[in-house]
Amino acid sequence: MTYLARQRCKLLALIGVFAAPLLAAWVMVELRIGIPDSKTAHGQLEPDHPVFEEWPVSSVTLNGEDWMLVFDCSIDCSQQADRWWRLHRAxxxxxxxxxxxxxxGDAGEALPGEQRAQWTRTPEWHSEGQVWVLDPEGKPVLSYSSDVSTEDVLDDIQLLLETNPEPPGGADR
Structure with missing residues (x-):
């Protein structure tokens, strides 16, 4: 093999090294090979729900820095409260x-770290046993039906906390 042929082979190999990943990515997209079909969030996105300040609930003080897990406790209240308390500990x-x-729910004791409120009127978007995750500004991010798996809600909250890091100085509180 001549010197010129070796140089051309090197050039073609170099082009192949850079072109092969692009070709592989194009084939994956076009033929839908190796692309996961799973979704990230287990809950329903709720862009149309009003912010928490507009919810018809008795007065509640919001921190403004915390994410909030809000749950309707109209069915099987003690079990629901314990379930979400355990998720919070997890x-x-x-x-x-x-x-x-x-x-x-009933007027029993609130579990540690839990606030209580009552509906002043039932909104049209409410359903019994529903759970909502609110961002620090009070906007509903996700909602879940009463039969949701606790692990699914935990996965979503952990993903939200991971993708939204704590603001500087937040670790001091």
């Missing part, structure tokens, strides 16, 4: 970044 070191709010 967050580990991220637990201080999430607050819990129980709306409705």
């Amino acid at each position: 967050l580990g070191r991220e637990a201080p970044r999430v607050s819990r709010l129980r709306i409705g």
Whole structure:
């Protein structure tokens, strides 16, 4: 093989090294090979829900820095409250970044770290046992039906906390 032929082979190999990933990506997109069909969020996105300040609930003080897990406690309240308290504990070191709010239910003791409120009127977007995740500004991000798996809600909250890091100085609280 001559010197010129070796140089051409090197050039073609170099072009192949850079072109092969592009070709492979194009084939994957066009033929839908190796692209996951799963979704990230388990809940329903709720862009049309009003912000929390507009919800018809008795007065609740919002922190403004925490994500909030809000749950309707109109069915099987003690079990629901315990379920979401356990989810909150499962967050580990991220637990201080999430607050819990129980709306409705009996007038029993609130669990540690939980706020209580009552509906002043029932909104049209409400359903019994529903759960919402609100961002620090009070906007509903996700909602879940009463039969949602606790693990699914935990996965979504952990993903939200991971993709929205704590603001500077937030670790001091």
